[in-house]
Amino acid sequence: MPQTGQLAPAADEKLTEGRLIVRGADRPGVVSTVSNILLEAGANIVSLDQYSTDPSGGRFFQRTVFHVRDLDAMQPVLEEKLATHVGAGLGLDWRLVDTSRRxxxxxxxxxxxxxxxxxxxxxxxxxxxxxxxxxxxxxxxxxxxxxxxxxxxxxxxxxxxxxxxxxxxxxxxxxxxxxxxxxxxxxxxxxxxxxxxxxxxxxxxxxxxxxxxxxxxxxxxxxxxxxxxxxxxxxxxxxxxxxxxxxxxxxxxxxxxxxxxxxxxxxxxxxxxxxxxxxxxxxxxxxxxxxxxxxxxxx
CATH class of the missing domain: 3.40.50.170 (Formyl transferase, N-terminal domain)
Structure with missing residues (x-):
């Protein structure tokens, strides 16, 4: 994905934490696609766990924890990009979680x-x-x-x-x-x-x-x-x-x-x-x- 149009956070906005859960058929480009989406949102990945049952035709699972400024305001943009590039583009299930909501x-x-x-x-x-x-x-x-x-x-x-x-x-x-x-x-x-x-x-x-x-x-x-x-x-x-x-x-x-x-x-x-x-x-x-x-x- 191109990295143009990156959303620049305001300096006075508070850092918030989010989690992104991805699962589905393993294929090349999953990690880079997710990382680029978060990068464009100005997010910093602080933890990433992933597992594949088989890199050739297996199942892929990933849990990513990231920090971003004002996730509540950023969430619609992230969800749109995830739906387009991870859901429709890669055929994967995904779930975005705002950790401030217990x-x-x-x-x-x-x-x-x-x-x-x-x-x-x-x-x-x-x-x-x-x-x-x-x-x-x-x-x-x-x-x-x-x-x-x-x-x-x-x-x-x-x-x-x-x-x-x-x-x-x-x-x-x-x-x-x-x-x-x-x-x-x-x-x-x-x-x-x-x-x-x-x-x-x-x-x-x-x-x-x-x-x-x-x-x-x-x-x-x-x-x-x-x-x-x-x-x-x-x-x-x-x-x-x-x-x-x-x-x-x-x-x-x-x-x-x-x-x-x-x-x-x-x-x-x-x-x-x-x-x-x-x-x-x-x-x-x-x-x-x-x-x-x-x-x-x-x-």
């Missing part, structure tokens, strides 16, 4: 509070670049701790097993309010209709015994089998239960001497850490979904 998240929980509190605490400390706009639970067990963090709490019970009615209320609460949802040990299975209708990504956490120890009492079953590793998996939710694209996993070695209670405690520790990393990476646009897999540009 992602809004709703957390779903049940009775267990360890993952929920971890996210609330990290967000309060500034370790998660998100706004937690609500916590939704089918029980009231976690209400007090949620309100202590000044986060709105919504109790939506499943009355008489009517999950459809509960999900209608969920959709009413969520509509237009959130950018993604986190299931922090929410012990209800989401219907395919809800997953389609909510129209935002949903992240789940579960212990890595699945599918070996399904159903109730997985740690008791694991103890009886003499497991040597416990762990957790964070993944995107799809209509296929616990089969969605994996974001992050963690494991810890255990021994025959660990009681069921100790396995549960150590398992909860892994779940908290894995879910927190998954939420952080998603909120920072480090995770690119591609079919049923993910590309994760972890820091």
């Amino acid at each position: 992602k809004r998240v709703a957390i779903f929980a049940s009775r267990a509070e360890h993952c929920l509190v971890e996210l609330l605490w990290r967000q309060r400390r500034g370790e998660l670049d998100v706004d937690i706009v609500m916590v939704v639970s089918n029980h009231r067990d976690v209400e007090e701790v949620v309100r202590a963090f000044d986060v709105p709490f919504h109790h939506v019970p499943v009355v008489g097993g009517d999950k459809a009615a509960a999900e209608r209320e969920h959709l009413r609460l969520l509509q237009g309010e959130v950018d993604f949802i986190v299931l922090a040990r929410y012990m209800q299975i989401l219907s395919g209709e809800f997953i389609r209708d909510v129209q935002v990504p949903v992240i789940n956490i579960h212990h890595s015994f699945l599918p070996a120890f399904v159903g109730a009492g997985p740690y008791q079953k694991a103890k009886l089998r003499g497991v040597k590793l416990i762990g957790a998996t964070a993944h995107y939710v799809t209509e296929d239960l616990d089969e969605g694209p994996i974001i992050e996993q963690g494991v810890e070695r255990v021994t025959h001497g660990d009681s069921v209670a100790e396995l549960q405690r150590r398992g909860a520790d892994v779940e908290r850490a894995v879910l927190a990393r998954a939420v952080a990476w998603h909120s920072e646009d480090r995770v690119i979904r591609d079919g049923n897999t993910t590309i994760v540009f972890a820091p």
Whole structure:
């Protein structure tokens, strides 16, 4: 691309940060095209991660972080150029993110509070670049701790097993309010209709015994089998239960001497850490979904 018509930023304009996510069929010229578009906008690339499954006919993924003066004003120009040269010209999917607009998240929980509190605490400390706009639970067990963090709490019970009615209320609460949802040990299975209708990504956490120890009492079953590793998996939710694209996993070695209670405690520790990393990476646009897999540009 020619570098004429470069937009010169005013000296008194504040530097803002943006992210550009690109994916699609690998081909020559992708990096140079993206770089030239940002150069013409007066942007400075501060971080660039890329991955190709195969340089000849493979899939290409790129995450670029850049600084530019007044991204809000510059965004229409950038989007027009990206649509023309990256979308139409190269046939790639792209997404431009203004990092000054933090992602809004709703957390779903049940009775267990360890993952929920971890996210609330990290967000309060500034370790998660998100706004937690609500916590939704089918029980009231976690209400007090949620309100202590000044986060709105919504109790939506499943009355008489009517999950459809509960999900209608969920959709009413969520509509237009959130950018993604986190299931922090929410012990209800989401219907395919809800997953389609909510129209935002949903992240789940579960212990890595699945599918070996399904159903109730997985740690008791694991103890009886003499497991040597416990762990957790964070993944995107799809209509296929616990089969969605994996974001992050963690494991810890255990021994025959660990009681069921100790396995549960150590398992909860892994779940908290894995879910927190998954939420952080998603909120920072480090995770690119591609079919049923993910590309994760972890820091």
